[in-house]
Amino acid sequence: MKGLLSFKHGVHPPENKDITSGIASRRFPFPEEVILPLSQHIGIPAKALVQPGDRVERGDVIAEAAGFISSSVHATAAGTVKSIELWPHPSGDMVPSIRITVDPNSTQMQRPRIVPRWQDVKDEDLSKEIGRAGIVGLGGAAFPSHVKLNPPKDQPIDLLLINGCECEPYLTSDHRTMLERPDDVYLGIRIALKALGITRAMIGIEANKPDAIEMMRKTVPDDLDVSVQPLQVKYPQGAEKMLIKAVMGREVPSGALPSAIGALVQNVATAANVAAVFETGQPLIERIITVTGRGIRKPGNWVIPFGTKLRDVIEHCGGLADDAAEIVFGGPMMGLGQANLDVPVLKATGGILVLSKDECKRQDILPCIRCGKCLDACPVFLNPQLMGMLAKAERFEEMVAEANLNDCMLCGCCSYVCPSNIPLSQLFAASRTQLKRLSSL
């Protein structure tokens, strides 16, 4: 483990990836209804193109990007648009969503779509095709990929970093993607390299996935300048800035994007889905999702169409165990807790985690004893101890001006290590919300 590249600080939560890492992904059955929120990405919500009563085929565009930083939405199953209405969203809000009643008699074949050969597309037009397919970053942030592949002209990119860290405990969807779709990943890398007009790429994979490292090494195309870099197992290595630090040894300047030092990070699953756009014309309508945790009866990796309701996923995976305590979209460190079983899975949903009572015990909060463990855990070298005190005193402006709250990634390392169980990163998230509220007054 030592000797491998990594970043400083960070934490080592129990990995628990063995629950599902050995289970090959299977196709999830189409549900009776899919719910497709117009906002499944960072940026402006998409604009609906369909009316209630419209018949849609799988893969049809049903909402288009409504601005530069926006992304289109496609029908993930053939059927009839039932309504466009506010529906519970995994973020906790009610979001305008397209409800499609799935046609039980459809073969769910995708409507044939004419796609240009990627080799023939001009470099700068590739990102437009990618944008049309509704591709967003699948690592969790769901930032529209076509925007990312169009970096500012004054900040030239010279390295494409492919993120295969999957540092969140429990999740194995990226792991399965690398094992099952290595050729797609490499085709996605080719296309991204062409779109960026560069030649060099690196794949960072944590050392707890030796089979994925081997598979990616075995399948490197001879004509591609790609190296596979094993990394120490450490959370949050999959965060862009941490991955860049681990692989390139350089720090992205505070407040800047990775392009400031010539790097662009893309998730392996994103790369694989970019490939699908040009291979089969399939837009982003499904992905591998890990359904895991001790609170679900039949954990596994599933290719689930977006819009499938949480309720359907749980039912199909054997239901909740008796001691199920909490449902999370994403991993245990940064995932979103879910209160409503009607929320749909989204493009950014890499995992559905059902924690048992034992896995997420409630612990009493004690006073801070200034042990300094949070400072030793923070990957961006903040002082969470100080920020926590400021947050409790509701001195939000000082948190930004003097403790650099805006540099916090909300990765949760400080909360994870705190022996007094002080909810530090939760306080920081709440402080940001408060600040937003204050500034909008």
Add this chain to the structure above:
Amino acid sequence: MTDSIVKLTASPHVRSAESTIRIMWSVVISLVPVVAASIYFFGPSAILVLLASIAGCLITERLFGSRSDSLAGSLADGSAMITGLLLGLTLPPGFPLWMAFLGGAFGMAFGKIIYGGLGQNIFNPALVGRAFLQAAFPVAITTWPAKTQQWWSLQGDNLALPFMSPVVDVATEATPLGNLKFGDEPVVTPLFDLFFGTTGGSLGETSALLILLGGLYLAFRGHLNWHIPLSIFVSTFLVSGLFFVLGISQFPPLFMLFSGGMMLGAFYMATDMVTSPVTNRGCWLFGFGIGFLVVVIRVWGGLPEGVMYAILLMNALVPFINRATQPRLFGTSGRMKEKKGDAQ
């Protein structure tokens, strides 16, 4: 399928198994060998003095330390137990029990509770208690009776009535530090005796080996910031070595390290998380300061021992050290902006 999910929390949804309560109790556990040794060396007196000082701490914490808004003061966190144990270990075996009790109560009340309880205090409460005793009963706290012949007999006037001075009718013996500093013929106690504890001294000051073991256990478990003892040892060794070589002091550097309260202070007092810096660089500064002050007090001070005051003085500087050693923000070359206000 059940719809009743009992929990909805913000991320992270998992936490490390580490807990403040566990840290505190493992400190207590790591002291067991030291306590056992003190009982072996000093007999029932050791048990009585330790119990008296622990009782002083626990009772005071229970009576005045509980707060409605937190678990502080519930005794379960183990912090009062540690204070009592540590204070007891700094006392001479023949110390009157009422004084030990009073020292515990004072240290707890004025070293910790008055600031707001666990996590809020500036000074190490055990040392506050000891400083109080040193000021109030300077004779009793520096009387080290010569070891009695029988293990089971008391080491002095433990049972002196409250508000009565102890009657010392047994022969007294100087500690290694006192021996070297104030003896008619300065003697350097052999390192072997210091290391294994066959010397006179306070209850827990005698066996460097056992304290070292306990400290290493805690450092290994991550319950103790090893930067602090290491920097104390390095600076004590260097500073006293320099003075020794220059002929200014008569204390050999290794003797400095293994005598008096050095080991107990470096591993258990200075490392008190609440009263030491939060940054590792701060811990280095803190430790260097302690080592330097210990040597200065031992060489030039009016007291044979300087560990207690060295740590208390550096405790006072911790907020400044924290402020001066804020971590460098990722992706910047500079430190964080200077802190204003009293957040520490």
